Amino acid sequence: MGGGTRAGLRSARSGMIGWRRMGVAKMGRAYGSLAGSASAGRGARAAVAAMEGTSACFRKELVSKLLHLHFKDDKTKVSGDALLLIAQLLKVFVVEATVRSIRQAQAEDLPCVDVEQLEKVLPQLLLDF
Amino acid sequence: MEEEREGAEEQQGLFYRQRLKAAVHYTVGCLCEEVASDQEVQLSKQTIAAISEVTFRQCESFAKDLEMFARHAKRSTINTEDVKLLARRSNSLLKYITEKSEEITRTNAERKTKKKKKSEDENKDSLEPAEAGRGGNEN
Numbered sequence: 670m671g672g673g674t675r676a677g678l679r680s681a682r683s684g685m686i687g688w689r690r691m692g693v694a695k696m697g698r699a700y701g702s703l704a705g706s707a708s709a710g711r712g713a714r715a716a717v718a719a720m721e722g723t724s725a726c727f728r729k730e731l732v733s734k735l736l737h738l739h740f741k742d743d744k745t746k747v748s749g750d751a752l753l754l755i756a757q758l759l760k761v762f763v764v765e766a767t768v769r770s771i772r773q774a775q776a777e778d779l780p781c782v783d784v785e786q787l788e789k790v791l792p793q794l795l796l797d798f
Numbered sequence: 799m800e801e802e803r804e805g806a807e808e809q810q811g812l813f814y815r816q817r818l819k820a821a822v823h824y825t826v827g828c829l830c831e832e833v834a835s836d837q838e839v840q841l842s843k844q845t846i847a848a849i850s851e852v853t854f855r856q857c858e859s860f861a862k863d864l865e866m867f868a869r870h871a872k873r874s875t876i877n878t879e880d881v882k883l884l885a886r887r888s889n890s891l892l893k894y895i896t897e898k899s900e901e902i903t904r905t906n907a908e909r910k911t912k913k914k915k916k917s918e919d920e921n922k923d924s925l926e927p928a929e930a931g932r933g934g935n936e937n
Contacts, residue, residue: 722836725828731821739861746875750902754881757898766849767833781840797888
């Protein structure tokens with residue numbers, strides 16, 4: 670039990686976003702060049718591959734609706750490029766949450782990632798965003 | 799009567815929120831499944847639902863911050879600089895978002911030059927058939 674919680678703290682402390690080393694790097698995506706330059710740089714960074722391997726993304730209209738739901742002023746608008754960037758930001762958020770939870774489960778030697786692992790990584794995740 | 803209408807409006811608002819949450823849950827689910835299958839681990843449904851809920855709540859924080867940033871700059875439209883400021887908490891995140899932002903501007907510039915080239919080509923094409931037609935008539 671003690672080892673498990675200690676492992677939890679260890680992996681929860683890292684603050685690097687998107688730069689985790691993953692197993693198989695899926696290339697051949699639109700941002701393939703980015704992954705290439707990242708892995709040429711440093712080994713730890715090769716795992717922008719986690720981002721490159723995923724084809725799902727947040728749609729522009731969904732992001733726009735999500736933002737407008739919380740605006741205080743009706744006149745506030747969002748530029749198209751900003752919408753794309755926010756979609757990317759949300760994607761990084763989700764992928765980071767997933768990857769950190771998986772790492773936590775692997776550190777605790779569990780085959781399945783459950784809510785407990787997410788709860789352990791959530792504080793550091795929210796601090797990083 | 800007023801209260802009834804307000805109650806109904808509130809209901810509509812809640813339904814709208816539910817639909818948005820469902821849309822977020824779908825996208826989050828797709829992303830999580832891709833990452834999990836890549837890593838060859840199993841992700842429980844509750845975990846995906848929890849991540850989806852956290853993402854939805856984080857959007858509120860993002861939206862309010864972005865609106866404040868734009869207003870602080872005396873603008874009513876949120877632009878990419880505001881989003882970059884939002885990503886300031888972690889160095890690697892800021893770097894990643896800045897790179898994505900440059901990529902987007904590059905794609906926009908490429909699309910513009912492509913559009914310009916295409917319209918130039920179309921102008922050229924509209925001239926040539928006329929000349930070819932004249933050549934044909936002479937023969």
